[in-house]
Amino acid sequence: MNLLERGRISGYxxxxxxxxxxxxxxxxxxxxxxxxxxxxxxxxxDIIGSLIAVLLVWLIVHLGLKYPDQTIIGYTKKLLGPIVGxxxxxxxxxFYFMIAFSVLRTLxxxxxxxxxxxTPIQVFLISAAFLIANSARNGMEINARIAGITMPIIIFxxxxxxxxxxxxxxxxxLRPFFFGEGFGELIWPxxxxxxxxxxxxxxxxxxxxxxxxxxxxxxxxxxxLIIVLILVMHCLGMAAVFGPLFNSASHPAFALARMVSLGxxxxxxxxxxxxxxxxxxxxxxxxxxxxxxxxxxxxxDLKDFRPLAYPLGALMVVISILSYESLIGLMxxxxxxxxxxxxxxxxxxxxxxxxxxxxxxxxxDGISNADQG
Amino acid sequence: MRRRFRISRNSKESGxxxxxxVHCSLEPDVFASGDISTSISDNEKRIREAFGDSSxxxxxxxxxxxxxDVEVLVVHIDGLVDDQMVIQGILRPIGVLSDWPALDExxxxxxxxxxxxxxxxxxxxxEVGRMEDLLREICFGNSAIMVDGHNLALIADVKxxxxxxxESSTTEPTIRGSKEAFVETLxxxxxxxxxxxxxxxxxxxxxxxxxxxxxxxxVVYIEGVAKDEVVQEVRDRIDRVSVDSIQGSGLLEEFIxxxxxxPFPTVLRTERVDRVVGALLExxxxxxxxxxxxxxxxxxxLFMFLSVPDDYFERFMIGSLRRLLRLFLFFIAxxxxxxxxxxxxxxxxxxxxxxxxxxxxxxxxIPFPALVEAIILDVAFEILREATVRVPLVFGPAVSILGVLxxxxxxxxxxxxxxxxxxxxxxxxxxxxxxxxxSMGIAARMLRFVFLILGGTLGLYGAIWGFAALLIHLASxxxxxxxxxEPLLPLVPAGLGDSVVRLPWWSRIKRPxxxxxxxQTGEASGQRPEPPKPDEDxxxxxxxxx
Numbered sequence: 001m002n003l004l005e006r007g008r009i010s011g012y013x014x015x016x017x018x019x020x021x022x023x024x025x026x027x028x029x030x031x032x033x034x035x036x037x038x039x040x041x042x043x044x045x046d047i048i049g050s051l052i053a054v055l056l057v058w059l060i061v062h063l064g065l066k067y068p069d070q071t072i073i074g075y076t077k078k079l080l081g082p083i084v085g086x087x088x089x090x091x092x093x094x095f096y097f098m099i100a101f102s103v104l105r106t107l108x109x110x111x112x113x114x115x116x117x118x119t120p121i122q123v124f125l126i127s128a129a130f131l132i133a134n135s136a137r138n139g140m141e142i143n144a145r146i147a148g149i150t151m152p153i154i155i156f157x158x159x160x161x162x163x164x165x166x167x168x169x170x171x172x173x174l175r176p177f178f179f180g181e182g183f184g185e186l187i188w189p190x191x192x193x194x195x196x197x198x199x200x201x202x203x204x205x206x207x208x209x210x211x212x213x214x215x216x217x218x219x220x221x222x223x224x225l226i227i228v229l230i231l232v233m234h235c236l237g238m239a240a241v242f243g244p245l246f247n248s249a250s251h252p253a254f255a256l257a258r259m260v261s262l263g264x265x266x267x268x269x270x271x272x273x274x275x276x277x278x279x280x281x282x283x284x285x286x287x288x289x290x291x292x293x294x295x296x297x298x299x300x301d302l303k304d305f306r307p308l309a310y311p312l313g314a315l316m317v318v319i320s321i322l323s324y325e326s327l328i329g330l331m332x333x334x335x336x337x338x339x340x341x342x343x344x345x346x347x348x349x350x351x352x353x354x355x356x357x358x359x360x361x362x363x364x365d366g367i368s369n370a371d372q373g
Numbered sequence: 374m375r376r377r378f379r380i381s382r383n384s385k386e387s388g389x390x391x392x393x394x395v396h397c398s399l400e401p402d403v404f405a406s407g408d409i410s411t412s413i414s415d416n417e418k419r420i421r422e423a424f425g426d427s428s429x430x431x432x433x434x435x436x437x438x439x440x441x442d443v444e445v446l447v448v449h450i451d452g453l454v455d456d457q458m459v460i461q462g463i464l465r466p467i468g469v470l471s472d473w474p475a476l477d478e479x480x481x482x483x484x485x486x487x488x489x490x491x492x493x494x495x496x497x498x499x500e501v502g503r504m505e506d507l508l509r510e511i512c513f514g515n516s517a518i519m520v521d522g523h524n525l526a527l528i529a530d531v532k533x534x535x536x537x538x539x540e541s542s543t544t545e546p547t548i549r550g551s552k553e554a555f556v557e558t559l560x561x562x563x564x565x566x567x568x569x570x571x572x573x574x575x576x577x578x579x580x581x582x583x584x585x586x587x588x589x590x591x592v593v594y595i596e597g598v599a600k601d602e603v604v605q606e607v608r609d610r611i612d613r614v615s616v617d618s619i620q621g622s623g624l625l626e627e628f629i630x631x632x633x634x635x636p637f638p639t640v641l642r643t644e645r646v647d648r649v650v651g652a653l654l655e656x657x658x659x660x661x662x663x664x665x666x667x668x669x670x671x672x673x674x675l676f677m678f679l680s681v682p683d684d685y686f687e688r689f690m691i692g693s694l695r696r697l698l699r700l701f702l703f704f705i706a707x708x709x710x711x712x713x714x715x716x717x718x719x720x721x722x723x724x725x726x727x728x729x730x731x732x733x734x735x736x737x738x739i740p741f742p743a744l745v746e747a748i749i750l751d752v753a754f755e756i757l758r759e760a761t762v763r764v765p766l767v768f769g770p771a772v773s774i775l776g777v778l779x780x781x782x783x784x785x786x787x788x789x790x791x792x793x794x795x796x797x798x799x800x801x802x803x804x805x806x807x808x809x810x811x812s813m814g815i816a817a818r819m820l821r822f823v824f825l826i827l828g829g830t831l832g833l834y835g836a837i838w839g840f841a842a843l844l845i846h847l848a849s850x851x852x853x854x855x856x857x858x859e860p861l862l863p864l865v866p867a868g869l870g871d872s873v874v875r876l877p878w879w880s881r882i883k884r885p886x887x888x889x890x891x892x893q894t895g896e897a898s899g900q901r902p903e904p905p906k907p908d909e910d911x912x913x914x915x916x917x918x919x
Contacts, residue, residue, distance in 0.1 A: 013863060111834045116719060123831070127838055135845045142848040145856075146841075148864040271723055271833070278837050279844075 004297050004305050007141035008211045011219050016151035017144060017206065017287055018223035023154055024103065024284045025196055025334075026231060027253045027277045040174050040239055045186060046231040049193025053200070054224055059350050060203050061220050066357065068213035072204025073295040079356035088352065089299045092201065093292050095345060097312075099199055100288035101320035102334065104128060107281040108320070109327040114254075114274060125317045132282060133313030136290035137306050140209060143286045150279050157273050158230060161253075162237035164260045164269075169240035191339050193231075197224070198342040201349070205291040289316060406505050411481075413446040413521040416504075420448055423508055435468045437520070443484055446519040453514035455533025462493035463516060463529060481522030488518060494529035501526050509587065536561060542644045542666075544811065549686040554644045559589050559663035566593060566659070569650045574598075580611060582625070586618020589663040590625065593649075598656045603853055607658050607671060622662040622669050629660075629671075631851055636819050638812040639852040641673040647682040658853075672853035676860065676872035678813035679703055684875050693874035699807065700873060706805035706817040710747045711828035711836050713797045717743045719832035735791040744829025746790050750798040751822065753780050758802070877901075 009017070067075040072092060077085035108124040116124075135142055200220070207216050238256055257270035293312050297305035324330040410416055417432060424430045431451045437443040445467050449459065467488070479487075489498055494516075501507050507517050507526050514532035539561070541547075542554035555562045563577050574596040581587045590611060594604055610629040619625050622642060631639045643649060644666040649659045652670045660669040670677070679699045684692040716723050717732060724732065739746060757776040764772055781799075784790050801821065808814035820843070827835035850857035860868030870876035879900040 010863065115834050116832050119831070124834060127831075131838065131842055131845065138845070138849050142845055145848040145862040145864075146844050149861055152864075268723060271720075275833070275837055278834070279841060282841055 004294055004302075005139060005209065007139040007144075007209060009140065009144040009206070009209055010148075010211055011215050013144035013148045014206060014210050014216070015219045015223050016147040017283070018200065018203070018220060019151050019226055020147050020154065020280050021199055021202065021284050021287065022196060022223070022227045023151075023158070023230065024277065024280045026227075026234065027154070027158070027273065027280070041186075042189070042239060043232045043235040045189040046193055046228060046235055048186060048190040049197070050224060050228040050231070052190075052194050053197035054221065056194075056197060056346060056350070057200050057203070057220050057224055058217075059354070060200055061207070061217050063350070063353055063357070064204055064207040065213065065216065067208075069208055071208055071295065071298060072201070073298045074208075076353065077299070079353055079360060086299065088349065089295070091345070092204075092349065093295045093299065095201060095342075096205070096288045096295065097292045097316070097319075100285050100292060101316045101323065102330065102338075103281055103285045103288070104132075104316060105320040105324055105330055106327075107278060107285065109330065110274075110281075111278065113327065122317075122321065125320060128282060128285070129313045129317045132286045132289055133309045133316075135286050136293055137309035140287075140290050143283055143290065146279070147283045147287075150276065150283060153276050154280055155226075155230065157269070157276055158234060158253075161257045161260055161269065161273070162233055164262055165237060165241050165256060168259055169237065170243065171240060173240050173243035174236065188339075191343060192335060195339040195342045198346040199288075201346060202287060202291055205295060289313070407503070409502055409504055409507060409519065409524050409526055411522050411524045413444055413519050416519055416526075417446055417448075419504060420508070420511075423504075433464065435464065437467060437484055443479070443481065444521045445484075445488070446521075447516060448511060448519075449516040449531070450511055450514065453534055454516055454531045458494070458531040458533065459516060462531065463518065466492055467518075481520045485520045485523045485525065485527070488520065489527055492518070492527070492529060494531055496530045499528045501528055512587070539565070545643065545645050545648075545681075545809065547645070547647075547681070547683055550645070550682045551647045553646045555646060555649075555661075555666040555668055557664050557666060559591055559661055562661050562666075562668070563591055563593065565646050566650060566653070569646070570595065570653065575653070578608070580608075582611060582614050583616055583618040586620065588619040590619065591661040591663075593653065593659040593661060595653055595656070598654065599658055600656065603672060603855070604658060606853055607660065611660070619662060621665045622660070622667045625660065625662055626669055629669075631853065635846065635850055636816045637675070637847070637850060637857065638678070638810075638816065639671075639673065639850065639857060641670040641677055641810060642667045642812060643670065643810065644668065645682060651682060651685070652677075672851075672855035674852065674855065674860075674872070675847065675858045678808070678810045680872075680875070681809045685878075689875055689877040693876070696872075696874050699809070702804040702807050703813075703817060706801055706808070706814070707820055708824060708836065708840075709801045709804070710751065710797050710821065711824040711839075712833075713794070714743045714747050714825060715828040715832045715836055718829060723833075732791070732793050735793055738788050739791050740789070742829070743794070744825065746794050747798060747825055747829070748822070750780070750790055750794055751801075751825070754798060754802045755818075758806075 063075075064072065067078075070078070073089050076089050076092065079085070080088055104125060107128060108121045111124045112119065112121045203216070203220060207213055210216055234253070238253075241256060241259060254270050254273065257273050260269050289312065293308045294305045296302075296308055296312070302308070324333065410419070413434070417434070420432065421430070429451045431449055433447045435445050435447060437445050447459075447463060447467070489500070492498060499510075501510065501517075502525050507528070510528045511517055514534065516529045516531045518527040518529060536558045537556050539553055539556055541552035545554075553565060555565065559579075567575065567577075572595070576592075576594055576596050578592045580590055580592070582590050592604070592607055592611065607629070611625070614625065614628045616624070616628070626638075626640045626642065627633065629640065641652075649668050649670060652673075653659055657673070658671055660671065662669075680696060684696055687695075717736070721729055721733075736743070741749070753776075757772065757780070760772050760776075761769055781795060785792050785795060805814045805817045805821070808817065824836060824839045827839040829835075831838065844862070847858045848856075848862040856863065859865060860872045871881060879902070
């Protein structure tokens with residue numbers, strides 16, 4: 001199978017890409033926060049959602065390791081045959097592409113509302129998409145390298161924000177009133193947490209480019225673990241600072257960063273966070289955009305994915321403008337429809353691929369590199 | 374991929390000579406080619422014709438010792454050879470000495486062989502059979518010796534000419550390091566390096582580049598420390614160069630660099646000896662060009678441009694702090710006016726309130742937007758800088774006084790620019806001049822204008838956009854196959870110790886992994902200085918001498 005891309009990424013870069021993918025929405029929209037009724041139990045949702053995510057990620061990586069020299073598009077075509085494989089392949093690519101243009105739109109909206117109110121959003125979308133298409137065109141190595149230095153900075157800033165707002169925290173807000181309204185209260189927010197982990201379907205594209213694919217399992221699990229720690233800590237921090245006002249802020253992480261004020265000069269780190277978030281969002285869009293371009297080229301048996309970069313980039317801009325009316329509409333989709341869609345989609349795809357793998361294995365028609373398991 | 378493209382383009386150029394300007398090798402001369410004739414009269418005529426009776430051509434016909442009927446021709450260029458060596462080593466033995474063995478009826482070949490084994494020169498005498506080789510050797514400063522009746526010529530290395538003394542570098546001054554800098558003579562430069570690395574594994578490979586100039590270029594590296602494939606790449610790239618002449622290493626640099634359209638230099642140019650020696654010991658390769666003190670170091674990375682050898686000579690803490698300061702200054706030179714313009718124009722809420730008020734008060738009555746103001750000042754600074762470099766030394770003070778007075782004071786008083794902008798731009802300018810290697814300072818200056826326009830039109834978003842573009846460019850840039858921003862892009866924690874900061878020598882056991890070749894262990898472990906441990910054998914504990 002032609003991989004169409006000569007680049008290789010190190011284990012650390014793989015880890016960084018995964019962590020950034022999941023942290024980008026955390027910084028901007030913390031969906032748990034907007035959905036939960038009781039701030040003190042928000043972190044429980046994080047843990048429940050992540051625990052289920054561990055299972056899903058395990059399934060994704062395990063499937064990928066069966067065919068460590070192929071992308072998810074490659075083995076979908078192989079397992080499901082030309083017609084069904086093509087359809088499923090397109091649906092996977094659409095899933096990647098949807099994440100790419102949604103995050104791009106979020107990026108544009110954030111810059112538009114936060115930094116430059118009077119500039120039309122198209123300016124941000126087009127300029128960012130140009131850079132992203134350009135970077136994806138030059139291979140994933142570049143994006144992975146930038147992710148490698150951005151990830152520690154994002155984590156450091158998030159920790160810094162929580163640490164420097166500790167003087168504002170009131171432990172009283174954290175008094176647990178577990179399950180006051182029954183377990184049902186936990187389902188929707190946890191599903192929301194889980195829905196963002198479905199983006200880890202990208203592992204299917206990344207894995208064959210890892211310079212040691214066998215290390216994918218511990219690295220992916222490590223990424224989930226780090227994210228859970230950050231999510232829980234961040235959630236607790238916000239609950240302790242804001243208390244009942246927890247879910248009234250539109251961008252809770254920014255609101256928290258805005259509270260930071262130490263000694264009258266160490267403040268306004270929210271602009272720093274904005275800078276790093278924009279970089280992180282760009283990396284995430286670039287990752288999914290690259291996956292779409294490479295995946296499409298593989299699906300259609302093209303010799304090169306690079307000619308697709310600029311047309312797909314233009315398409316990404318247009319669709320991101322047409323798909324959502326405003327930031328509110330975007331948030332609505334991300335916090336409601338997307339949850340149902342992404343989780344059911346991922347479960348469907350995984351079960352279809354596993355079923356096909358088991359049947360093919362049982363029938364035994366020439367998939368030599370599938371190891372038993 | 375891009376490099377491959379360049380290779381094919383270059384080979385195409387060299388394939389079609391007349392078409393391209395740089396490749397116009399001389400048409401071979403009738404006299405200057407072909408085999409050497411057996412008649413020295415004929416040879417003498419051809420040599421004289423080839424040089425067109427240049428006055429510095431020195432031709433001497435002399436009878437061979439006792440056999441006065443055999444003539445010997447000695448040719449060289451006056452001023453390129455050491456007179457004493459020619460007289461003592463060549464002319465005297467041929468003409469005066471009478472202890473040549475009494476050969477029975479010596480044939481010209483016998484005399485030739487006798488001369489070959491007896492004449493004194495620095496090296497083994499070599500022999501040539503073709504006229505163009507002979508002429509080339511004469512141009513290099515060698516002496517050619519021909520015997521009448523024999524169709525080969527002996528070449529004796531008797532080079533010797535005036536050269537500049539070894540002095541300290543004026544462009545890269547140092548406080549604690551070695552004051553020696555390279556000079557224009559290639560051989561002197563290689564000897565300076567040899568004197569610091571006393572190891573036969575230090576390789577000096579010489580080759581000539583240029584159809585007319587035939588400039589000597591030496592590729593210097595340490596076998597086993599430098600990666601073989603990088604050395605081979607350097608050789609290949611130099612061999613591909615096809616021009617009339619390489620005057621100065623800058624010309625060579627343009628032909629062998631990785632990405633000509635990058636604002637960042639991918640080849641480091643220096644005249645400091647300690648910098649070159651340090652780079653060699655790390656596994657890098659130095660390219661010395663005859664006729665210029667500027668030596669090229671490849672492969673290089675971004676952080677080499679921001680470090681100076683003095684960092685290693687000072688204690689490691691101050692060395693590290695200065696590295697960090699220089700990195701910070703680089704970002705200042707790149708981004709400070711951008712952030713200032715962006716903040717003043719679009720994001721006033723980001724400036725602390727008191728400062729914002731005083732900036733606003735000062736900008737009252739300034740006729741231009743902040744972006745134009747910044748560009749005016751920046752251009753004014755560039756004018757000043759260019760003028761101070763070019764004007765004769767005596768006019769220097771006049772330029773600086775006028776510059777300071779006009780720009781610093783009158784422009785502010787006239788309400789043309791605001792004092793804050795003057796502060797910002799001058800700080801930026803000083804920061805860009807503080808870059809240890811000039812070419813990197815230029816990169817920062819050029820990019821500053823791009824960033825300024827981005828920041829002035831799209832505010833902070835423009836600055837971030839530019840920064841992301843810069844990161845993408847840096848992440849994809851390579852210098853001879855080595856990633857340009859290596860310890861950061863991609864992140865290699867082991868490499869950070871000697872790029873962003875400078876950790877103590879005893880903590881650096883390995884050579885930089887991304888450059889060094891097979892033999893990576895640079896020094897023994899466990900060399901950290903510690904107070905001596907109290908020992909039973911070595912007298913009483915406590916350390917008070919009795």
